[in-house]
Amino acid sequence: MNKSYIIKEIYSGMRIDRWLRNKIISLPQSLIEKSLRKGKIKVNIKKVSSSYKLKTGDKINFFNFSFETNKYKQINKKFSPTAKLLKVHENRIIEDNDDFIVIDKSPGVPVQGGTKSKKNLIDILASSNLFKDTKPFPVHRLDKETSGIMIISKNHNSARLFTSLFRLRKIHKTYLAVCHGHISKKKGELKNDLITFENDKKKIEKAITYYKVLSETTSTSFLELKPVTGRKHQLRKQLTLINNPIVGDKKYIHSSKKNKSEKNLMLHAYSLKFYINDKKFFYKASPPKAFNRYLEKKNLIF
Secondary structure, eight states: OOEEEEOOGGGTTOBHHHHIIIIIOOOOHHHHHHHHHTTSEEETTBOOOTTOBOOTTOEEEESSOOOOOTTTOOOOOOOOOOHHHHHHHHTTEEEEOSSEEEEEEOTTOOSSOOSSOOOOHHHHHHTSGGGTTSOOEEOSOOOTTOEEEEEEESSHHHHHHHHHHHHTTOSEEEEEEEEESOOSSSEEEEEEEEEEEETTEEEEEEEEEEEEEEEEOSSEEEEEEEESSOOTTHHHHHHHHTTOOBTTOSSSOOGGGGGGOOSSOOEEEEEEEEEETTEEEEEEOOOOHHHHHHHHHTTOOO
């Protein structure tokens, strides 16, 4: 079957292989590259590689290409929020402009859907009029149980800019956390080589976080955390490594702390600061009610 598509501005700068998977059909990378190499997929009637970055107005031509999805793709329906749920999340938006929004994410809501959870922030926002002529582009992550500040881009150029700023460590984040135990040094640096596994391959990444003890009791510490690097589960892993796991963490916690663990994860993305064209952007979000109740319960001062 022959078809053609014209690239809209929101996809400008996106690799063609990623566009194909997101927009057309979920093919294995090897088949995408084979189709490009054999000229079944061309850009402006020319062969391109899988790394080609699309431009606004590019014409994608398909020649004798099978668009049958059953062979390759398991179709996942997007989560459709109720009007009430959509309104709840729209009310949590702190900033809204032509390029991005900043939202105070609720705890317990994953950023994107998965096999265990259909309800997710991206599908909820995609139903909002704020993304009527585009779609939400997540540029960083918060764990499902972590609350607080998140940036969601409205177009690919904005997403690319924020991705670059995060990679260059020019976006400065501050978290608040309550952890088990007492930390003798009230201010300092956590530096670790964190181990992760990708496709059964061991990966070691350096992680750096600056911390400050804001308040404490004999059994609990309230911390301000400023991560320099952005590794997966970085703060949760680093605090566990010093025997001070975050309260409510069911994954990274020593067996001796499990009975003391609260239901809610006491980790909150409190503030975020960055510059674009010498203009300063600063946002912050107060911790959720459960977080504040726990501080009061433990007589921890914010």
